[in-house]
Amino acid sequence: MLELIFFSLLNGIVTGLLLFMLASGLTLIFSMMGVLNFAHASFYMLGAYFAYTISIYLGFWIGLIVAPILVGLLGAVVERYGLRYVHRWGHVAELIFTFGLAFLIEEVVQFIWGKDTKAYHEPEILQFPLFTFFGQNFPAYKAFMLLISIGIFIMLLLILTRSRVGLIIQAAIHKPNMTAMLGHNVPLVFMGVFGVGCALAGLAGVIAGPALGTFPGMAFVLGSIVFVIVVVGGLGSLTGAFVASLLIGLLQTFAIALDYSVNDLLQLFNISFDADSAFRDLWTLSLPQIAPILPYLLLILILIFRPTGLFGNRET
Amino acid sequence: MSEITKTASPVASRPLLKTLTPWIGFLILLLALPNIFSSNVGLYTMNLMGIFIIFALSYNMLLGQGGMLSFGHAVYFGLGGFMSVHFMNYIEDGDFTFPMYLIPIFGGLIGLVFGIIIGSFSTRRAGTVFAMISLGVGELMAASSLIFVAFFGGEEGVSGDRTTGPELMGINFGQDIHIYYLIAGWVFVTVALMYLFSRTPAGRMANAVRDNAERAEFVGYSQRKVRFVSFCASGFFAGIAGGLFALNFEIVTEENLNALTSGTVLLMAYIGGVGFFIGPIVGAVVFTLLQSILSNYTDIWQLYVGILFVLTVMYVPQGLTGIIVMHTAAWRMRRIGLLVLPYLRAGIPALAMLTGIATFLETIHHMRSSVEGETAMSLMGVDFDSHGIVTWIVILALVVVGGYLTRSQLPQLRDAWEMANKPPAKAEGAGS
Amino acid sequence: MTAAIELTDLRKSFGPTEIIRGVNLTIEKGERHAIIGPNGAGKSTLFHLISGRYNVSGGSVKLHGENISNLPPYEIYRKGLSRSFQVTNIFPNMSVFENVRCGLMWVKDYKYSFWHLVDRQRELNERTAEVIEEIGLTSRQHIPAGVLTYAEQRALEIGISAAGGADAIMLDEPTAGMSHSETDQAIELIRKITDGKTLVMVEHDMGVVFDLADRISVLVYGEIIATDTPENIRNSKAVQEAYLGAEAEE
Secondary structure (H helix, E strand, C coil): CHHHHHHHHHHHHHHHHHHHHHHHHHHHHHHHHCCCCCCHHHHHHHHHHHHHHHHHHHCHHHHHHHHHHHHHHHHHHHHHHHHHHHHHHCHHHHHHHHHHHHHHHHHHHHHHHCCCCECCCCCHHHCCEEEEECCEEEEHHHHHHHHHHHHHHHHHHHHHHHCHHHHHHHHHHHCHHHHHHCCCCHHHHHHHHHHHHHHHHHHHHHHHHHHHCECCCHHHHHHHHHHHHHHHHCCCCHHHHHHHHHHHHHHHHHHHHCCCEHHHHHHHCCCCCCCCCCCHHHHHCEHHHHHHHHHHHHHHHHHHHCCCCCCCCCCC | CHHHHHHCCCHHHCCHHHHHHHHHHHHHHHHHHHHHCCCHHHHHHHHHHHHHHHHHHHHHHHHHHHCCCCCCCHHHHHHHHHHHHHHHHHHHCCCCCCCHHHCHHHHHHHHHHHHHHHHHHHCCCCHHHHHHHHHHHHHHHHHHHHHCHHHHCHHHCEECCHHHCCCECCECCCCHHHHHHHHHHHHHHHHHHHHHHHCCHHHHHHHHHHHCHHHHHCCCCCHHHHHHHHHHHHHHHHHHHHHHHHHHHCEECHHHHCHHHHHHHHHHHHHHCCCCCCHHHHHHHHHHHHHHHHHHHCCCHHHHHHHHHHHHHHHCCCHHHHHHHHCHHHHHCCCCHHHHHHHHHHHHHHHHHHHHHHHHHHHHHHHHHCCCCCCEEEECCEEEECCCHHHHHHHHHHHHHHHHHHHHHHHHHHHHHHHHHCCHHHHHHHHC | CCCCEEEEEEEEEECCEEEEEEEEEEECCCCEEEEECCCCCCHHHHHHHHHCCCCCCEEEEEECCEECCCCCHHHHHHCCEEECCCCCCCCCCCEHHHHHHHHHHCCCCCCCCCCCCHHHCHHHHHHHHHHHHHCCCHHHCCCEHHHCCHHHHHHHHHHHHHHCCCCEEEEECCCCCCCHHHHHHHHHHHHHHCCCCEEEEECCCHHHHHHHCCEEEEEECCEEEEEECHHHHHHCHHHHHHHHHHHHHC
C-alpha cells in the first residue's frame, strides 16, 4: 500500500507539472487576449513531432532546445496572421478559428508524419532506473521530466513577478487598453505571450513524447484535460492553473492505481446485486474505469457551482 | 428602390401561396432526387445528407439562432441513435409493437430529456462558459459510453434491423429507396418545424438574446429561459437525426456521440453559414458531397476539409450562403451579368493554382505512403511519375502562374463588383 | 392612492465607495419626473437600481406599493416598469420591426411560446406597426437596426421601451447627442408616448427638462438635495449653489 501511494504521488506530480506547462501558457493567453486557444495542445503535439524529426538527425538534446523555439515561432505567426485577423469577427469566431486550427494541425501532422506512433525515445543516458523502492523502479527519465517542469515553473514565476516584461504582462492581463495607452506595444506583447505559451506547450511535447507516445491523437488526449484544468483552476489565474494541474494529475494517477468498485463499496454495507440486471455496469463500476471521466465531472460541477473556478475572479 | 421595398413588405400580408412556394419546391426536389441520382452511391449519399441536414439545422438553433457555441452537440445525436436502435431491437424481439418509421421519435424524446437535464444548468450563461460546459458534457458522455456497455455496446456499438417491424403498405424498408423516402419525409417535416420554430416568440427571442441578452431582460424575458427553450428544442431535433441515423445504418457506435461528430456538425453549420436558416442545409450538402466524392479520389480529403474550414472562418465568416446572398442586390438590379466575365477571368487562374496546390499535396502524399520504389501515380485519370522532373515543373507552373494571374485579376474584379452593386440612381446618372 | 415609484433610503456601494447614499423619493402616478444633477452624481446608477440591473445595497424600491428591490430586470418589467438606456441598447442584427415587436411580445402574453407564429398574430403586428409609426421609422422598418442613424436608434430605443405600454417608463438621457431639431422631435415623441403614464427621466438638456417635467429632483453625490416644481427648482438658491455651482466648476 505504501509503495502504491508513493509511486502514485510521484507519477501524479510528474503528470501534474507536465499539464501545468500547457495550462500556464493557455491561461496566460486567455487572460490577456480573452481567447481560449483550442489549438494549444496541437502545439504540444507539434513540439513532440519536431523534436522527433530533429532527434533523428541531431539527437535528443538539440531537439529539446530547437523544437520549442520552432513551435514558439509558429505560434507567433499564427497569432499575427491568423488570430489577429479573425479578431474582427468577434469572440465566437476566434474560438471557432482555434478549433479549426486544432483540426487542421492534426490533419497536417498525419499528412507529414503518417498515422502511426513514432519511435521517439528518451536519450540513452536517461534509460536507467533512478532508484528502486519496494521492488519498483522509478525511471530516470521521469525524474528528468520533473526537473524540467519545476525549472520552467520557477522561471515563469520569476519572470512574471520580478522582470519588467512580467509587469507589463500582468498589467496587460488586467487592463489591456490602459497598458496600450501607457505606451506599451500591446499587440507585440500579445504576439510574444502567444509565442512563448506555444513554446512552453512545445517543450512539454518534447519531453512528453517519449513517455506518453508520439502519435496524431496525442493533442486530443491531452487537449481537453488542459481545458478542464484552466477552467477548474479559474480562467486567467496562474495559481489556479498550478493547483488544478496537480489536482488533476494526482486524481488521474490515484484513480487508476486504486482498484475499487461500487460493488466493494456496497459490500461494506452487506448489499449485493444481481449480476445480470440491466444496471450491471453500474454495480461493477471501478475507479480505474471511471478515471477518464473524473476530470470532466469535476469540470461540470465546478462550472455549475463555482463558475469562476477555484481561484478565478471572472466568468467569461 | 420601389422594388426592394415591395419584396420586403410585412410578412403577415404576404399571400399564402408565395409563402408556400419554396416549401412546395423543396418537396418536389426531395421526391425527384432519387430519379436523378438513382445509383446506390447516390442514395447512400443523399440519405446521409438528409440526416446531416437535420443535425446541422438543430445545431444552428444554438449557434446561429441563439448565440450558443456548443462543442458537444453529438451527445443528443448519439443518444437519439442509441435509444432508437434499442427500440428497434425491442420491436424485433416482439417486446412491443410500433411502426418502425416512427422510431426517430424515441431518439427525439431522449434528446429532449437530456436537453432539459443539461440545459437546466448550461444555459445560465452564453459565451465561453457555455462552450466549456458543452465540451465537458460531450467528453463525459463519450467517455461514459465506453464504460456503460449494457446501453452503449462498448467498442462495437449496438446494431439493429429496421426490416423487422410491422409493414407499411407492404413496405418493410429493406431497400435503399424506401429508406430514402422515409428520411426525405422526416427531413421535410423537421426542416419545416425548425423553420416554424424560428418564427415563434421563443425563436424570435432567441435571436434577440443572441444579439443583446441584457436588453432582452428589460423587455420581460429571462435570457436563461429563452436559451433553455432553444436548447431543448435543439436536443429534440438532434435526437431525431440520431434516430434516422440508426434506422439508416442499423448500427450506432461511440463514434456517433464523440467530439469528432460534435466538431463535424460545427464545421457543417459554419461552412454553410450560421447567419441564415438555410446555411446549415447548404453546409450539410456540401460537406457530405466533399466527404463522399472526395474520399473516393483521395486519402487526404480531411486535410482539404480542414483547410476549407479554417479559410472559411478567416475570410468568409458568413459562410457559403453568405456569398450567395451577397449577390442578391446585383441580381435584383439585373446586373449579375456584369460579374460573369470578371469571375471567369479571376476564377480560371485561381482554379489552376488550386489544382497545382492539390497536385502538390497529392504527390507528396503518394511519395510518402506508396511502396518503396513505386513512383507511378494517377490523379483524376491522369497518370504521371511522382518523382519526375516534369511533374514538379507542372506543379510549380500551375501554382506560380495561376497565383500571379489571379492576383493580377483582382482589381478588375473589385471594380466590376462595385459597378454591379452601385445604387440604381447613381448608375443611371453615370449611364446618361 | 399609492405612489407609482417609491424609494426609501436607497443605497448602493461599489466596494468601499457609496454611490447612492440614502435616496428617498416618491413619484406619483401620471407624473413626469426628471432627475438632474452633475456628472457622476449617480443618476444612471439610480436608474439601474430601480430597473433591476444592479442589486441594491440597502433600502427599498417600491413599484405601485410592491417591493421590487433586487428582483431580476424581467420580473420588474412584467410588473409594469420599462426603461431605456443611455448608451443605445438595441438588437442590432434584427430589423426595426422585430426590435419593436420584441418589446411587445411579453405584454401580449406570448411568453416563451413555441406554438404561435409571430407573423400570423394580427394584433401583435398591428400594434408594432403603430408604435413604429409613432416613432417615425415606418419607412425604415425592414432594415437591420444596427445600420440606423444615431437619432433613429435613439428613437427606436424609446420605441422598444414604450411599446409594451408599461405604466411607468424610465428614460436615461433620451436626447443625448442629438441636434436641435432632433431634440425637438424627441420631446414630441416622448410627450406622445408617455401620455397618461408615469415618466422618470434623466436628462442633461435643461430645455428638455423644463419643457417636459412636472417635478424635478436634483441628485448630487448620491443624495437628493431638492425635489420640486421646475419653477421652484429654477429659483432655488440651494440648487444653484450645489448643482449649477458644481457644473460651473467643470
